[in-house]
Amino acid sequence: MKRRTRYAGLAFALWAGAASAQDQADAARQAARALEDASVQLDRADSSRDRVRALTRTVQAYEAGLAAMRDGLREAAIRETELSRKLQSQEAEIARLLGVLSSMGGKAAPSAMLHPQGPVGAARAGMMLASVTPGLAAEARRLQGDLTEVTNLRTLQQSAAETLREGLSGVQRARTELSQAIADRTDLPMRFTEDPVRAAILISSTETLEGFASGLSEIAGDEKLNNLPPIDDRKGALELPVQGQILRRAGEADAAGVARPGxxxxxxxxxxxxxxxxxxxxxxxxxxxxGLVTILEPQPDLLFVLAGLQVIYGEAGQVLPEGSPVGLMGGGYDGDNPSPSVEGAGAGRTETLYIEVRQGDGPVDPLTWFAGR
Known part of the structure; x- marks a missing residue:
């Protein structure tokens, strides 16, 4: 119950810490609900498999909530920068406006203005002033609105940054608990036993991913028939293995000019x-x-290659349920400065996961299987 209270308390904090943009606020609310649901499942977990499943959902809910917060903070920081630059560029105009308003005093009635040409000149001046005053007042209200928005954005960022730190600490605890739960898990079915000698020979004798993939069957001993249901009916609808955005599509060259099929x-x-x-x-x-690679086989003659991991879970031969954790990306956040960068385009630091799908004897575009977003 203590664990559930800890996670549930941060669920609201993740939602409340999201910036005011509607999309980010909605995403944070959904993540908060998912975090609460995961904490309930964690309390009810009776087996190691249930515990791994609940902790996996806990980590994913944290990641979704933190992503929404980062996006909201980034938009808030960009908006604050735009307003600050706008106000700086209008300093001279603002000074003149303040001078005029100050000289007019609290009441700028036409009758209060005297004119050397007598009543007719005073009337004309009063008419001119009456037509100008609403514009001056509107400009003053607009500037006041901009200044208020800047102040509110700064306050939001300061409070959300602390919530972000708490969320990062929470997701780290959840990852640690997940790693321990995976280590304690003993109830996964084994389809085959990997022969370490054959595996070492295969690795040392191949120079390409294609060559390695074609020899995978050689490292399996005592292999059983695959009894997993086929997934052809889900082609093009599978969720990507990690929360993120597509950086390069199949066949697009990277900065070094290297094009890969994943x-x-x-x-x-x-x-x-x-x-x-x-x-x-x-x-x-x-x-x-x-780097570290996990190769998954959901059905015969179909391989999902996930490369670039920092930590890998599981071992060759295990049959994993859908949604099971297979690893963690690399990197890490500076505990003193967890907020995303907003300089320029406002992009934060990211890690990259390479996904290659091999069907039959060659690679295919992964987006024929995954729902790209």
């Missing part, structure tokens, strides 16, 4: 990576220049 997803540091469907882990470990 897609690259920009994700937040230490983001959780999950399997989009039930699948067998065909390989988990370092591979070539891809």
């Amino acid at each position: 897609i690259v997803i920009a994700a937040q540091p230490e983001a959780l990576v999950t399997t989009p469907t039930a699948a067998t882990v065909r390989y988990a470990g370092p591979l070539l220049d891809y």
